Amino acid sequence: MSGLHERHLAVSPAWLALYYRHPLELTHGEGRHVWDADGNRYLDFFGGILTTMTAHALPEVTKAVAEQAGRIIHSSTLYLNRPMVEMAERIATLSGIPDARVFFTTSGTEANDTALLLATAYRRSNQILAMRNSYHGRSFSTVSITGNQAWSPTSLSPLQTLYVHGGVRSRGPYAELSDERFIQACVADLEDLLGHTRNPAALIAEPIQGVGGFTSPPDGLFAAFREVLGRHGVLWISDEVQTGWGRTGDHFWGWQAHAEHGPPDILTFAKGIGNGMSVGGVVARAEVMNCLDANSISTFGGSPITMAASLANLSYLLEHDLQGNARRVGGLLIERLRGIAAASPAVREVRGRGLMIGIELVRPGTDEADPEAAAAVLEAARAGGLLIGKGGGHSTSVIRIAPPLTLTVAEAEEGAAILADALHAAG
Known part of the structure; x- marks a missing residue:
């Protein structure tokens, strides 16, 4: 040792x-x-x-970090922050969410925690639908919606979580079905679950489950879910912490493989956009993002130095x-x-x-x-x-x-x- x-x-x-x-x-x-x-x-x-x-x-990122560090490293969200505004403008456009607002955090855990705060406040409900085998972070609220029990160390939670089929295609009770029938069975399961709940706030789902072993449903499952959720007023949160920014190749965001009914209500991101810097965030339409009726700030989220890195990294990703x-x-x-x-x-x-x-x-x-x-x-x-x-x-x-x-x-x-x-x- x-x-x-x-x-x-x-x-x-x-x-x-x-x-x-x-x-x-x-x-x-x-x-x-x-x-x-x-x-x-x-x-x-x-x-x-x-x-x-x-x-x-990456030279473009390290140069941006060094130059920003030579000017100012930190200010908090109590002051105007040009790199943060510029990054938010770019993400709002790329997200596909209409009238989007962006809030920056320091991690994917914190981004998902914020999404849960928004959804439960907007819907006045502490019920969350999540996918079996999922992972959404290590905070008290995010472990409580994590369907992979190896990463969920406590059953105590401020949320009531109900788990839905569909995140794993090749195992479970629907594994032998065709893709079309798999989607139909998962939608029927969701419909049945909604018939036994009062007022769920949101469904949170990774388009491809990360910690769960890179499993995913057939394309179109979350579009079918979205149609059902919309009838019940339930929000859709797409956890893009691992699937965002073009990693899946076919799409810029994982949700775009399920795009028949448009973008999610809330999108979370983190990991790759900072290329190693601590960056996470939430995108939501203004009506949802602005639903909080109390003051809030972020001490470290959207800091000048992490935003400088993210701007350079995003530019490199798109240009190349x-x-x-x-x-x-x-x-x-x-x-x-x-x-x-x-x-x-x-x-x-x-x-x-x-x-x-x-x-x-x-x-x-x-x-x-x-x-x-x-x-x-x-x-x-x-x-x-x-x-x-x-x-x-x-x-x-x-x-x-x-x-x-x-x-x-x-x-x-x-x-x-x-x-x-x-x-x-x-x-």
């Missing part, structure tokens, strides 16, 4: 997890690569949990069509991984969209999740020079792959080759 690891254990909570038997200290990065304290170089296929969205040490790159390179990578998986009895499914790909591992010959195999693949990939993540339902048996959106074809091939060796080595 390293000295730094021992010091970490002496002062950190026992539940603050670290990857690997011998945890890594990452010291610097460039492009799609990072280096550890021992000088080892790794191809990064996880980006600090989908947060280094464009590239490590990183959504298109995610679609092209992600499509090649997922097909390459499916070819590799065909030779591995431990792989149940390779799924995903763009540069958001999951490999679900099971005990060969069964549908039983195999978290030990996932841990072994994680270790073997590291030994081969590749950093990946893991997640999944009630056991972490899904390998999560989410590289920076500037990933090249050559790097995708390199990572796939390392993963092939890791899967072979793990069993």
Whole structure:
């Protein structure tokens, strides 16, 4: 055990997890690569949990941060903040939400917490509909709407949460149905649930479940849900913390795969937009955003330095069509991984969209999740020079792959080759 690891254990909570038997200290990065304290170089296929969205040490972002730091780092929302206003204007336009208002936070957890505050105040209800297998953050309110029990440590909550089918396509009671019948069954389940509740405030859903193992419903499910929710006056919150900004390749926002009835009432975002800076936020139409009848501020949300980073990062993403790159390179990578998986009895499914790909591992010959195999693949990939993540339902048996959106074809091939060796080595 390293000295730094021992010091970490002496002062950190026992539940603050670290990857690997011998945890890594990452010291610097460039492009799609990072280096550890021992000088080892790794191809990064996880980006600090989908947060280094464009590239490590992206010159445009580091320059913007340095220049802003030389002027003023912090002011709070009590003063006019030009970078924050400029970023809000761009996000309001990109969101697709009419008459949009934007509130910045410091994380996805805080963004979802704010969305819950808005929805419950607007609807005068503490009932929330959420998806089974979901994850929405680590605060007291967001763990209470998290459907993945491995990440929800308490049943105590200010909210009454009811869970809906549909977030996981290939498991559960509707897995064997066609996509059309799957959607019909999930809508019938939602209709039935609404018939047994008083006045739900909102349905919150990730278009692709992140911590849950990159699972997703068929396209159109949330459009069908939206039609039902609209009849009951229930709001739709789209949690885009992991799916936003073009990562799925096909769409800029995950909700756009379900766009028949228009955008969500509330959209939350975080992670990648700051390229490592602490940025999150909420977008909602003015009627919903302005429903609060008490004062509020944000001390750190929308700070000049994080907004300068986000503006530079967003400009780079749009100017270099990183959504298109995610679609092209992600499509090649997922097909390459499916070819590799065909030779591995431990792989149940390779799924995903763009540069958001999951490999679900099971005990060969069964549908039983195999978290030990996932841990072994994680270790073997590291030994081969590749950093990946893991997640999944009630056991972490899904390998999560989410590289920076500037990933090249050559790097995708390199990572796939390392993963092939890791899967072979793990069993």
